[in-house]
Amino acid sequence: xxxxxxxxxxxxxxxxxxxxxxxxxxxxxxxxxxxxxxxxxxxxxxxxxxxxxxxxxxxxxxxxxxxxxxxxxxxxxxxxxxxxxxxxxxxxxxxxxxxxxxxxxxxxxxxxxxxxxxxxxxx
Numbered sequence: 001x002x003x004x005x006x007x008x009x010x011x012x013x014x015x016x017x018x019x020x021x022x023x024x025x026x027x028x029x030x031x032x033x034x035x036x037x038x039x040x041x042x043x044x045x046x047x048x049x050x051x052x053x054x055x056x057x058x059x060x061x062x063x064x065x066x067x068x069x070x071x072x073x074x075x076x077x078x079x080x081x082x083x084x085x086x087x088x089x090x091x092x093x094x095x096x097x098x099x100x101x102x103x104x105x106x107x108x109x110x111x112x113x114x115x116x117x118x119x120x121x122x123x
Contacts, residue, residue: 001025001026001027002026002027002047002048002119003026003027003028003029003044003046003047003048004021004026004027004028004029004046004047004048004049004050004115005028005029005030005031005037005040005041005044005046005048005049005050006018006021006028006029006030006031006049006050006081007030007031007033007034007037007049007050007051007052007055007060007063008030008031008032008050008051008052008081009032009033009052009054009055009056010052011032013052013104014030014032017050017081017111018030020108020111020112021111021112021115023108024112024115024116026115029044029046032056033055033056033057033058034051034055034057034058034060034063035057035058035063037049037051037063038063038066038067038070041067041070041071041076042070042071045071045074045076046076047076047077047119048076048077048078048079048115048118048119049067049076049077049078049079050078050079050081050102050115051063051064051067051078051079051080051081051098052081052082053080053082053084053093054082054083054084060080060082061080061092061093061096062096064078064080064093064096064097064098065096065097067097068096068097069097075097077099077100077118077119077121078097078098078099079098079099079100079101079102079114079115079118080093080098080100080101080102081102081104081106081111082101082102082103082104083103083104084103085103089101089103099118099121100114100117100118102114
């Protein structure tokens, strides 16, 4: 079973995302804050990280870049999950080290397909 770390400060959004991931048999760890999420990622080395770009303690883009550097060479895929939409935002996510991008609101199947796709790249 793959382990996914969700870094999301909105508890309602987090609960929904956790339910979606657990319905597909993923184990989910959750952090409401970016720096706490980074500590969890360093300690537990999840298989994938989903990160909101609008966190209360740090910009999610900066957090993605920091995680990518701190967890190398074994950095898990990072998926940006944000209300910010558009091609420019997708490109920014990529520039800051994200492997994929999901804009809120999203359909459960869309999220699961993206998570599955990035995890298959690890195989």
